[in-house]
Amino acid sequence: xxxxxxxxxxxxxxxxxxxxxxxxxxxxxxxxxxxxxxxxxxxxxxxxxxxxxxxxxxxxxxxxxxxxxxxxxxxxxxxxxxxxxxxxxxxxxxxxxxxxxxxxxxxxxxxxxxxxxxxxxxxxxxxxxxxxxxxxxxxxxxxxxxxxxxxxxxxxxxxxxxxxxxxxxxxxxxxxxxxxxxxxxxxxxxxxxxxxxxxxxxxxxxxxxxxxxxxxxxxxxxxxxxxxxxxxxxxxxxxxxxxxxxxxxxxxxxxxxxxxxxxxxxxxxxxxxxxxxxxxxxxxxxxxxxxxxxxxxxxxxxxxxxxxxxxxxxxxxxx
Amino acid sequence: xxxxxxxxxxxxxxxxxxxxxxxxxxxxxxxxxxxxxxxxxxxxxxxxxxxxxxxxxxxxxxxxxxxxxxxxxxxxxxxxxxxxxxxxxxxxxxxxxxxxxxxxxxxxxxxxxxxxxxxxxxxxxxxxxxxxxxxxxxxxxxxxxxxxxxxxxxxxxxxxxxxxxxxxxxxxxxxxxxxxxxxxxxxxxxxxxxxxxxxxxxxxxxxxxxxxxxxxxxxxxxxxxxxxxxxxxxxxxxxxxxxxxxxxxxxxxxxxxxxxxxxxxxxxxxxxxxxxxxxxxxxxxxxxxx
Numbered sequence: 001x002x003x004x005x006x007x008x009x010x011x012x013x014x015x016x017x018x019x020x021x022x023x024x025x026x027x028x029x030x031x032x033x034x035x036x037x038x039x040x041x042x043x044x045x046x047x048x049x050x051x052x053x054x055x056x057x058x059x060x061x062x063x064x065x066x067x068x069x070x071x072x073x074x075x076x077x078x079x080x081x082x083x084x085x086x087x088x089x090x091x092x093x094x095x096x097x098x099x100x101x102x103x104x105x106x107x108x109x110x111x112x113x114x115x116x117x118x119x120x121x122x123x124x125x126x127x128x129x130x131x132x133x134x135x136x137x138x139x140x141x142x143x144x145x146x147x148x149x150x151x152x153x154x155x156x157x158x159x160x161x162x163x164x165x166x167x168x169x170x171x172x173x174x175x176x177x178x179x180x181x182x183x184x185x186x187x188x189x190x191x192x193x194x195x196x197x198x199x200x201x202x203x204x205x206x207x208x209x210x211x212x213x214x215x216x217x218x219x220x221x222x223x224x225x226x227x228x229x230x231x232x233x234x235x236x237x238x239x240x241x242x243x244x245x246x247x248x249x250x251x252x253x254x255x256x257x258x259x260x261x262x263x264x265x266x267x268x269x270x271x272x273x274x275x276x277x278x279x280x281x282x283x284x285x286x287x288x289x290x291x292x293x294x295x296x297x298x299x300x301x302x303x304x305x306x307x308x309x310x311x312x313x314x315x316x317x318x319x
Numbered sequence: 320x321x322x323x324x325x326x327x328x329x330x331x332x333x334x335x336x337x338x339x340x341x342x343x344x345x346x347x348x349x350x351x352x353x354x355x356x357x358x359x360x361x362x363x364x365x366x367x368x369x370x371x372x373x374x375x376x377x378x379x380x381x382x383x384x385x386x387x388x389x390x391x392x393x394x395x396x397x398x399x400x401x402x403x404x405x406x407x408x409x410x411x412x413x414x415x416x417x418x419x420x421x422x423x424x425x426x427x428x429x430x431x432x433x434x435x436x437x438x439x440x441x442x443x444x445x446x447x448x449x450x451x452x453x454x455x456x457x458x459x460x461x462x463x464x465x466x467x468x469x470x471x472x473x474x475x476x477x478x479x480x481x482x483x484x485x486x487x488x489x490x491x492x493x494x495x496x497x498x499x500x501x502x503x504x505x506x507x508x509x510x511x512x513x514x515x516x517x518x519x520x521x522x523x524x525x526x527x528x529x530x531x532x533x534x535x536x537x538x539x540x541x542x543x544x545x546x547x548x549x550x551x552x553x554x555x556x557x558x559x560x561x562x563x564x565x566x567x568x569x570x571x572x573x574x575x576x577x578x579x580x581x582x583x584x585x586x587x588x589x590x591x592x593x594x595x596x597x598x599x600x601x602x603x604x605x606x607x608x609x
Contacts, residue, residue: 054415105598109414110357110556114548115597121545122590129584239541243422250415283433283537290426297419298409 004174004257011261012167019159028155034268035162036223040241041248041260042169043216048246049254050176051209052189054109057116058217058245060098060123063236065091065218069225070139071132080143080150084222091218092211099210103203108192117239124237138232141225150226158227165219166261172212173257185209189255217245251296253303262304328457329574335463337570338470339525343543344550344562345477346521352557353494353514356410356417360401361547362540363425364519366432368394368526369535376443376530383445383527384465391523398519403512425540432537442534466528473524474563477517481559490514494557546573549593555603565604 015031022028040062047053065087072083102115127133145151152158176182187195188202196202225231235241252263270292274285300307343365350358371390375381381389401424410417450461481487492500493510501507550569554561569589576588596604 054418101598105601107597107601110351111552111597111601113357113418114552115594117545117548118590118593118597122587122594125584125587125590129587247419247422250419254415281434282437283430286430287427287434290423290430293423293426294405294409294420297416297423298405301411301413301416 001174001178004177005171007258008167008170008174011170012163015159015163019156025155028159030268030272032155032159032162032227034265035159035166036220036227037244037248037264037268038261039162039166039169039220039223040217040245041252041264042166042173043213043220044245045249045254045256045260046169046173046176046216047206047209047213049249049256049259050173050182050185050189051206051213053206053210054113055116055210055213055242055246056113056239057118057120057242058213059237059239059241060116060120061091061095061214061217062221062224062241062245063120063123063127063231063233064094064214065221066225066231066236067127067133067139067221068218069222070141070231073141073143074139075132079148080226081148084150084219084226087222088215088218091221092215094218095210095212095214096207098214099207103206103210117242120237120239120242124233127233127237133233136233138230138235141229143226143229158223161226162223165216165223169216170257170261172216177257181205181208186255247293251293251303253305256303256305259303259305266304324456325578326575327455328459329578330571331454331457331459332463333571333574334567335459335467335570336574337567338467339529339566340543340546340550340570341563341566342470342473342521342525342528344547344554344566345474345559346518346525347547348551348554348557348559348562349477349481349490349514349521350518351551353490354402354417354511356406356414356421357548358515358518359418359421359544360425360428361518361522362542362544363428364394364397364540365522365526365543366535366537366540367397367428368519368523369530369533369539370432370436371523372526372530373441373443373535376445383443383530384469387524387527390527391520394523394526395516395520397516399512399516401519402515403508406515407508407511429537429540436537438537440534440536443530445531448531460532462528462531466532469524469528473521474559477521478559480517486510486513546589549589552593552601553596553604558603561603 015035019028019031022031040058044055044058047055068087068090069083072078072086073080078086098116098119102112107115128136133139143149143151145153150161176185184195184200184205185208187200188205192202221236248263248267249260250263251267252261253259271285271289274288278284278288302309343361347358347361350356368390371393372383372386375386375389376383405424406417406420409420447461451458452461452464481490489500489505489510490513492503492505493507497507546569550562550565553569554563554565569592572588572592573586580588
């Protein structure tokens with residue numbers, strides 16, 4: 001645990017150091033977006049990596065957080081910080097609700113994946129259909145620049161904000177690695193029946209994981225709204241966000257502390273690189289992105305953070 | 320309550336749409352039932368088939384129905400190749416890898432389409448596009464009737480293939496007990512690839528029946544894939560009869576639901592059914608095994 005915390009502190013100090021020296025907008029935007037992607041990947045990892053529950057609808061929590069952040073400020077006139085707290089609580093609450101429903105009935109594997117996908121889709125259609133979400137047009141937040149509004153003059157302010165969430169997510173993940181609760185969660189992931197036999201309550205443990213995961217994903221949604229001052233149903237609840245979260249976590253290496261960080265960073269570099277190189281031709285950048293994804297899975301089956309282990313195993317097998 | 324004169328055409332329309340849904344779901348359920356993977360590239364594959372039908376019509380003047388013997392084998396080869404050369408190799412026997420690979424393939428296919436065809440929505444003109452047939456008080460578009468009949472015939476062929484042929488026996492053996500089948504001398508990788516190929520061939524047939532009354536754009540598959548998942552779950556994963564019944568049912572629910580709730584909220588009915596079935600009866604309405 002101490003080693004993990006030391007590593008997290010080092011990571012945060014490194015990012016802050018880089019942010020302090022950097023003055024190019026491109027670099028700062030990259031750091032901000034990579035941290036934002038890390039936050040989503042780590043949120044997914046808590047449930048998918050440590051709990052073994054593959055969600056295909058994490059956009060559900062993202063959108064809930066994002067809409068809460070927007071509506072609390074626009075319609076309820078609340079301060080951005082209060083809205084942020086509400087957004088996290090609302091997303092965690094939706095996680096608790098969906099978890100209570102699905103885990104109560106023992107949904108696992110592909111069934112769980114599909115039901116989360118369907119929940120996200122129901123929320124998307126609702127967001128299009130009801131009034132207070134602004135319908136298909138979405139919501140705009142014309143926010144003034146101020147600390148109370150969580151609006152900063154430079155990217156650096158946003159980086160500190162999202163870094164705070166990433167550090168919190170890393171600390172929670174480190175806690176999952178070393179705590180009693182985390183051990184129970186991993187036991188349920190590896191063999192639910194065996195876990196139950198030694199006195200673990202799988203329902204309670206999985207419920208805890210989906211609530212935590214939902215809360216952090218909601219924070220990412222709220223962050224999105226603060227940065228872009230806009231949200232609509234397909235950004236909020238569309239499948240794209242769910243995919244982004246799970247791909248980064250799995251490519252990096254799920255069920256590890258640093259895998260999602262690595263995955264988010266590498267995929268973000270890749271996406272940026274292909275966009276800059278082939279941006280004029282719509283589609284080509286994503287064709288390359290998709291191909292690289294397939295290649296990564298083909299040659300690095302345990303994710304990027306599993307490379308070291310794969311190399312070691314291959315070395316041993318040769319001898 | 321609505322009058323019979325309004326409800327009846329709506330139900331008939333729902334049945335015709337449902338038959339095509341069923342065809343798409345049959346491919347998905349075959350792949351799921353045997354390979355136990357969720358094929359996230361299913362929607363993108365349907366899109367590829369639709370563009371193939373579109374291209375054959377626009378550039379070579381081949382009627383969509385006459386394109387069947389070209390598109391269906393073409394999709395079969397694509398499916399066989401994808402499974403044998405990419406998915407099987409990349410999976411390393413891990414579910415999350417298969418999921419990522421099919422996801423990656425769908426990203427590649429969708430964006431290739433975007434690259435070559437731009438994001439425009441395209442449709443084709445045929446002499447019979449606007450022809451309608453009167454059934455009782457309902458006027459049904461001829462292409463929809465053909466789609467209905469075609470989907471039923473294709474489904475029956477598939478059922479015959481799986482229950483009556485040696486390949487079908489091998490497929491069922493692999494689905495039940497992969498290692499046992501291997502010991503009996505069945506080439507499991509070949510059977511997997513055949514299933515994937517047949518699953519995509521179903522999409523080829525669906526595309527030929529669909530396009531005369533529908534359209535194509537790079538994102539067109541997305542709408543179908545969730546509906547197809549719903550049908551597969553509703554009918555019981557891996558059950559063919561279930562997929563057929565589920566498809567017809569969902570078609571009617573969507574059509575009648577749209578009548579009562581309007582188009583965007585009408586879709587919610589599908590997902591509410593989906594979630595309810597997943598929660599209360601995950602083995603599906605017609606499925607026997609869990």
